[in-house]
Amino acid sequence: MTQAAPATTSGTTTFPLKFSLTPSTAARTEIEREEILADPGFGKKFTDHMVAIDWTLDEGWHNARVMPYGPLQLDPASSVLHYGQEIFEGLKAYRHADGSIWTFRPEKNAERLQRSARRLALPELSEADFIESIRQIVAVDGDWVPSAPETSLYLRPFMIANESFLGVRAAHQVGYYVIASPAGAYFSDGVAPIKIWLSTEYSRAGRGGTGAAKCGGNYAASLLPQMQAYDNGCAQVLFLDGETSSRIDELGGMNVFFVHGTDTLVTPRLTGSILEGVTRDSILQLARDRGLTVEERDVTLGEWQDGVASGAITEVFACGTAAVVTPISQLKGPNLSIGDPDAPAGEITMALRQELTDIQYGRLPDRHGWLTRLDAPAGQA
Ligand code: COI
Numbered sequence: 001m002t003q004a005a006p007a008t009t010s011g012t013t014t015f016p017l018k019f020s021l022t023p024s025t026a027a028r029t030e031i032e033r034e035e036i037l038a039d040p041g042f043g044k045k046f047t048d049h050m051v052a053i054d055w056t057l058d059e060g061w062h063n064a065r066v067m068p069y070g071p072l073q074l075d076p077a078s079s080v081l082h083y084g085q086e087i088f089e090g091l092k093a094y095r096h097a098d099g100s101i102w103t104f105r106p107e108k109n110a111e112r113l114q115r116s117a118r119r120l121a122l123p124e125l126s127e128a129d130f131i132e133s134i135r136q137i138v139a140v141d142g143d144w145v146p147s148a149p150e151t152s153l154y155l156r157p158f159m160i161a162n163e164s165f166l167g168v169r170a171a172h173q174v175g176y177y178v179i180a181s182p183a184g185a186y187f188s189d190g191v192a193p194i195k196i197w198l199s200t201e202y203s204r205a206g207r208g209g210t211g212a213a214k215c216g217g218n219y220a221a222s223l224l225p226q227m228q229a230y231d232n233g234c235a236q237v238l239f240l241d242g243e244t245s246s247r248i249d250e251l252g253g254m255n256v257f258f259v260h261g262t263d264t265l266v267t268p269r270l271t272g273s274i275l276e277g278v279t280r281d282s283i284l285q286l287a288r289d290r291g292l293t294v295e296e297r298d299v300t301l302g303e304w305q306d307g308v309a310s311g312a313i314t315e316v317f318a319c320g321t322a323a324v325v326t327p328i329s330q331l332k333g334p335n336l337s338i339g340d341p342d343a344p345a346g347e348i349t350m351a352l353r354q355e356l357t358d359i360q361y362g363r364l365p366d367r368h369g370w371l372t373r374l375d376a377p378a379g380q381a
Contacts (some may be wrong), residue, residue, distance in 0.1 A: 003143070004011040016128045017053065017064035018138045024048040024068035029142075040182035042322065043154065047141035047248050048292040051133045051157075051178035054370045055123050061176075064129070066136050069179065075164040077237070079171045085161035086216040090321045091278070093138050093374055094150040095145045096362035101138055101375040103155070104360050106276045116150040116213040116277075118125065121170035122159050126248035131372070133157065137178050137372040146182050150357065154322065186322040189234055193345050194318070194326055196236045196251060197229035198301070198333030204240035204249055204273070210247070211273030218275075222252040232332055236318065240301065241273060249273060254320035255280040256300060256328070258313050259348045269296040279356070285368065286355050292348075304331065309337050315346025317353075325353035 028036070036045045046069050054063040079166060089109045092143040094102050108263050110130035117124045123134075134155055137147070157178045161171030169185040202225045205211025210218055221236060229252075236254065239245040248268050250256055255277045258266045265287040270276055285292050307313030309315040316328040316339065325344035331338040358364040359371070 006307045016132055017061060018049070018066045019066055019132070021066045021140065022068065026068065033143060033353060035183050037144070039186045040146060041254070042149060042183050042186045043181050044065060045181060047144040047180045049137060049140045050198055051137050053129070053133065055174040055176065057172040058196055061125065061129065063124070066140050074162060077164040078168045079161040079163050079165060082166060082219065083168060084217045085119050085120055085122060085171055086158065087113060088120060088156060088158035088214055088216065089177060091134070091155050093145050093155060094283060094360050095147045096151050100373060101142055101145050102362065102373050105278050105282065105370050106134055108281065112214060112276060116215060119161065119210055120215050122161065123174055124316045130144065132159065133178050135374055137180050141180055142375055144180060144182055151182065151184050156181065172208060175261055187326060191326060191345065193329035193343060194235040195233060195330045195332055195341055196238050197232050197234035197326055198238050198331055199225035200334055201225070202239070202352065204239040206242035206273065209273060212270070212275060214275060226252045237333060241271065241362050246300050248301065248304065250275060251318055254318040254323045256376055257283065257317050258304070258307070259315035259346060260312055262348070264293040264294045264295065266297065266299060268299050277320055279321055279324065282356060282370065283319055283325065284354055286352055305338050315349045317346065318348040325349060326358060331359040
């Protein structure tokens with residue numbers, strides 16, 4: 001059975017969707033909200049509303065709505081519950097000093113959601129509808145965008161197959177949703193350097209698999225090795241490539257970078273099994289801007305080990321929307337230790353982090369046109 005043509009060509013959803021609004025009757029009071037915003041943590045509390053859009057094979061995308069946040073009603077036979085046909089995104093809304101609300105490169109998330117949809121045989125949502133869905137949640141829950149330093153409203157768009165059918169084929173009924181969660185630092189120690197654990201037993205993705213897609217299954221597969229990381233005092237798990245187990249792939253939920261000397265930034269090339277991170281791409285650009293030599297290429301575990309031993313590799317860091325830029329002090333594994341657990345955050349790591357967040361929070365000019373204002377009508381920034 002082949003999947004339907006993208007909804008954008010179905011005839012019914014060629015134009016941007018119009019959203020209806022059903023306001024929550026159980027919205028938190030200002031005092032309750034402020035209490036949550038004072039210490040948001042990551043991914044623990046959610047705003048008063050959510051966005052939902054339905055898709056069927058016959059109608060394409062329809063019934064776009066903003067509704068009270070609450071449980072989804074899913075038939076127990078829904079295909080997502082059995083075959084994991086699910087994809088998601090992560091991006092943030094930032095409050096600038098003048099109170100305005102902005103997001104960062106949402107078109108990159110829209111494109112990646114489309115790529116993930118293609119890989120998971122889900123329907124594509126147009127970039128315009130994706131960005132409008134983000135605008136809609138912020139229009140109704142904008143007060144939930146915190147203003148304390150380095151906090152944001154984390155936006156989680158996701159798409160699930162919700163057809164009640166146990167045959168194994170692409171679903172004919174799908175739901176797209178956006179939920180929002182006020183966020184502080186992803187790691188409990190803030191931006192302090194983390195230790196990471198090398199999984200020698202498990203891979204995250206293989207050739208031709210779903211590694212480049214942002215689908216729940218990739219993260220489900222990372223949870224057991226992630227537990228092993230925790231058991232070994234590490235905050236994240238590192239995966240090697242599934243074919244040769246020699247090349248650095250990525251962490252459970254973020255990309256990885258190496259600073260060589262004071263002038264070169266290296267990150268694993270996109271092989272099809274690595275997630276094309278928006279933060280990864282932005283860091284590469286900021287590094288080029290400051291005159292660093294940038295290399296996207298294979299990085300072996302041996303190079304990491306030898307590079308740290310010889311002093312050629314001076315800094316290592318992880319990056320992602322949730323993690324922003326997080327220094328890595330040590331890689332641990334069975335019979336392996338690279339780096340010094342007490343090493344301070346690297347200078348280049350922290351300079352790149354500072355510059356990225358300065359742009360995101362409007363403290364530096366947006367020289368690449370990366371920001372989209374969310375609390376103003378489309379096209380007006
Ligand atoms: C993100 O950085 O937005 C992610 O989706 C990664 C996840 C570990 C929170």
